[in-house]
Structures are given as C-alpha cells and as structure tokens.
Amino acid sequence: MLEGKNIILGITGGIAAYKMTSLTRLLVKEGASVKIIMSPEAVQFVSPLVLSTLSNNEVLIHLHENNQWNNHIELATWADLMIIAPATANTIAKAAHGLSDSLLLATFLSKKSNILFVPAMDEDMWLNPITQQNIDILKSFHHDILPVGEGFLASGIEGKGRMLEPEEILLYIKEHYGRSKSLSSKKILITAGPTQESIDPVRFISNHSSGKMGVALAEVCYENGAEVTLILGPTDVKPIYKGIEVVSVITAEEMKITCDEYFKDTNILFMAAAVADYKPMTRSSQKIKKKDEELELKLCKNDDILKGLGLKKKEDQVIIGFALESENEIENALSKLKSKNLDFIVLNSLKDEGAGFGYETNQVTLINKKGDKFPSDLLSKKEIAKFILSHLFF
Numbered sequence: 001m002l003e004g005k006n007i008i009l010g011i012t013g014g015i016a017a018y019k020m021t022s023l024t025r026l027l028v029k030e031g032a033s034v035k036i037i038m039s040p041e042a043v044q045f046v047s048p049l050v051l052s053t054l055s056n057n058e059v060l061i062h063l064h065e066n067n068q069w070n071n072h073i074e075l076a077t078w079a080d081l082m083i084i085a086p087a088t089a090n091t092i093a094k095a096a097h098g099l100s101d102s103l104l105l106a107t108f109l110s111k112k113s114n115i116l117f118v119p120a121m122d123e124d125m126w127l128n129p130i131t132q133q134n135i136d137i138l139k140s141f142h143h144d145i146l147p148v149g150e151g152f153l154a155s156g157i158e159g160k161g162r163m164l165e166p167e168e169i170l171l172y173i174k175e176h177y178g179r180s181k182s183l184s185s186k187k188i189l190i191t192a193g194p195t196q197e198s199i200d201p202v203r204f205i206s207n208h209s210s211g212k213m214g215v216a217l218a219e220v221c222y223e224n225g226a227e228v229t230l231i232l233g234p235t236d237v238k239p240i241y242k243g244i245e246v247v248s249v250i251t252a253e254e255m256k257i258t259c260d261e262y263f264k265d266t267n268i269l270f271m272a273a274a275v276a277d278y279k280p281m282t283r284s285s286q287k288i289k290k291k292d293e294e295l296e297l298k299l300c301k302n303d304d305i306l307k308g309l310g311l312k313k314k315e316d317q318v319i320i321g322f323a324l325e326s327e328n329e330i331e332n333a334l335s336k337l338k339s340k341n342l343d344f345i346v347l348n349s350l351k352d353e354g355a356g357f358g359y360e361t362n363q364v365t366l367i368n369k370k371g372d373k374f375p376s377d378l379l380s381k382k383e384i385a386k387f388i389l390s391h392l393f394f
C-alpha cells in the first residue's frame with residue numbers, strides 16, 4: 001500500500017530506537033523506499049549496519065561525512081513523508097524551537113509538510129508542561145503527533161510515555177499517508193456478516209457468515225480513497241481502519257432500515273451480508289421452557305433488502321450483490337442479478353474448498369449484466385476484494 005512512497009525515518013536517542021528495525025522492515029514490505037537519518041545519540045541504541053541492511057540504503061548521521069555534505073534540502077524534497085521515531089523530549093524541544101544542530105533536525109526544518117512525530121520518553125518528561133507546550137507548538141505547525149502508550153518504561157516505572165508499537169505506527173501511516181485517490185470521489189456502502197433473528201431472549205436463528213469478505217471489501221475500498229460505510233451484522237471481525245464508518249445491526253429489519261437511510265447518498269453498494277430470509281413470527285418475551293418432544297417454530301419472510309434497493313436504484317448508482325449457491329450456481333446467480341436489478345453479482349459456490357463462510361480465503365465468479373463471467377483463483381479475502389474492484393473500476 002506504500003508502493004512508490006519515499007519515506008525518511010529519523011531515529012533519535014531513546015531506548016525504543018531498537019524497534020525501528022521492525023518499522024523499517026514493515027515499511028519496506030509495504031513497498032516504500034526508506035532512507036534513515038539517525039541522531040548521533042541514536043547509534044548508541046541500535047546498529048546503523050542493521051538499519052542500512054534492512055532499508056537497502058546507507059544510514060546518514062552527520063551533516064558532514066567523509067568530507068562530504070549530506071544535502072538535507074535534497075533529502076527533504078525527496079521524502080513524501082518524514083517520520084521521527086522515537087521522538088525524544090530533547091528532539092521534540094529542539095524541533096519546536098527551530099534548532100538544527102544535526103542532520104536529522106536540519107532535514108526536519110527543510111521539510112514543510114507530512115511530518116509525523118512518534119514520542120517516547122519517561123512519564124515525568126512526557127507530562128512536564130514544557131514538553132506538552134512543545135507538542136502544542138509542533139501541532140500548531142500542522143505536524144502530526146502520535147499519542148504515547150502506557151506500560152513498563154525503560155526506567156522501571158509503569159506509566160505514560162511508551163512509544164506505540166511498529167505495527168500501530170504502520171497502520172497510522174497507511175491510513176493517513178498511504179491511501180490512493182482512485183475512488184476518492186465515491187461514497188461506498190457495504191453490508192457484511194450475518195443477521196440474528198430472535199426466538200426468545202436467549203436464542204436466535206442465524207448463519208455462519210463471519211463478515212470477513214465484506215470487511216475486506218470495506219478496507220480495500222477505503223485504501224483506494226473512498227468514503228466507506230459498513231453496515232455490520234453481529235461478528236467480532238472489524239475493519240482495521242478508524243476512518244471506516246461502522247454501523248452495527250443485529251436483525252434483517254435493522255439492516256434494512258439502515259441500508260434505506262444510507263442508500264440515497266451512496267454511489268456504490270456491495271451487499272455481502274448473509275441476511276436471514278426468515279424470522280420467527282413471534283418473539284417470546286420469556287425463555288421458552290423445555291417441555292414436549294417436538295417444538296414447532298413458525299417463521300415468516302424477511303423483506304429482501306437488496307431487491308428493494310434495486311427498485312430504487314438511480315442511473316448513476318451501481319449495485320453489486322452476492323450469491324451463495326450450492327447447486328445450479330450460475331443459473332441461480334443470473335436470476336438474482338436480473339430479479340434484483342443488479343449491475344454485478346459475486347457468486348460463491350459451496351462446492352469450492354476453502355471458499356465462502358468463515359474462511360480467510362475465497363473463490364468467486366464475478367458476473368456482469370451481459371452474463372460475462374470472470375472467475376477468480378482461491379485467494380485471501382483481501383485479494384478477492386482487489387480482484388472484484390479491478391474488474392469493476394480499474
């Protein structure tokens with residue numbers, strides 16, 4: 001997700017500096033080009049040799065090295081993003097007041113935007129009003145400051161001041177600097193997961209949908225710049241990005257009400273939820289007692305949410321339905337595509353091993369209105385989401 005991005009990682013002298021080996025590896029794995037600048041103190045905490053090996057670039061430390069000037073202006077211009085991590089109280093103070101007594105600070109001062117500080121220090125230093133004022137100064141220049149974590153600190157005490165973990169830093173970078181703009185003008189609505197239809201206060205009818213497919217779609221649409229709302233049935237699976245709006249629902253009726261509310265302002269709808277077709281006719285207010293050998297449960301039909309939205313669809317809206325079939329797959333999917341007025345349908349066959357409910361992987365056939373079929377391989381659900389988007393938009 002960071003392919004083509006040039007990133008400077010500025011490492012200052014704190015114990016958390018050793019974690020920058022992991023962050024470097026994660027950034028490179030995401031496709032970024034990484035150049036590392038260390039403060040002279042940081043080399044006491046982590047080896048430049050390890051960092052240069054992981055980043056595939058020479059690590060720079062001083063303004064002058066081997067009778068040569070390290071051009072901080074060129075470095076600042078090259079970088080799409082400069083991360084200062086760990087950012088010590090000392091570096092934060094110098095940055096806030098415009099000191100430039102190191103290559104790292106000179107590069108910071110030469111760069112106008114896209115600078116991310118990841119503070120790490122002891123609790124007393126973090127809570128000191130001087131540090132907090134310095135943080136406010138940096139914020140006032142629109143620099144990004146990540147919060148500190150809580151826990152064991154190098155000094156032995158427990159408290160605020162821990163640097164966030166490399167995975168958390170990476171997630172923030174991906175969300176704030178890594179999104180492409182290919183779907184940036186689109187509002188996308190996605191449904192995912194099962195619905196639950198109550199029988200009594202302790203029992204319900206549902207299905208095995210985990211929500212993973214819809215959540216993967218939401219993440220990939222968001223990574224491509226779309227504004228994403230996810231209407232999510234009961235599941236523990238959640239999108240990793242904070243910027244995805246999640247509306248939790250339980251029943252098919254709640255899902256319908258929420259879909260109706262959002263659909264008006266939606267450009268593209270993906271209906272990946274496994275909505276219960278039927279619900280109990282009545283819900284007992286008390287737990288049903290075990291009595292007879294047999295218990296008859298009367299069910300009534302839930303509204304078909306997708307069919308209702310298909311009827312309301314405007315010309316500039318696109319609807320993608322899903323179909324989970326166990327027999328006559330193509331025929332059934334095509335009939336759903338027509339009867340629900342869809343633009344595309346994503347067919348899941350119960351016959352495919354490793355595909356459908358609950359798995360981390362999926363295998364689908366995307367079908368358009370003309371009946372053209374695009375079969376995928378068995379891939380992770382995130383890759384399937386990319387496969388679907390690539391056939392729809394790119």
Ligand code: PMT
Nearest residue numbers: 209210211212213271274275304305306322323324357358
């Ligand atoms: O959640 P996972 O574990 O990752 O699994 C993903 C999935 C297999 C659930 C998903 O890929 C999928 O196939 N979802 C649709 C399953 C389904 O309910 O298919 P269906 O053939 O019953 O419904 C067809 C379409 O109508 C679906 O888009 C469904 O959301 C919609 N529908 C169905 C019934 C109803 N009352 N209202 C609806 O809107």
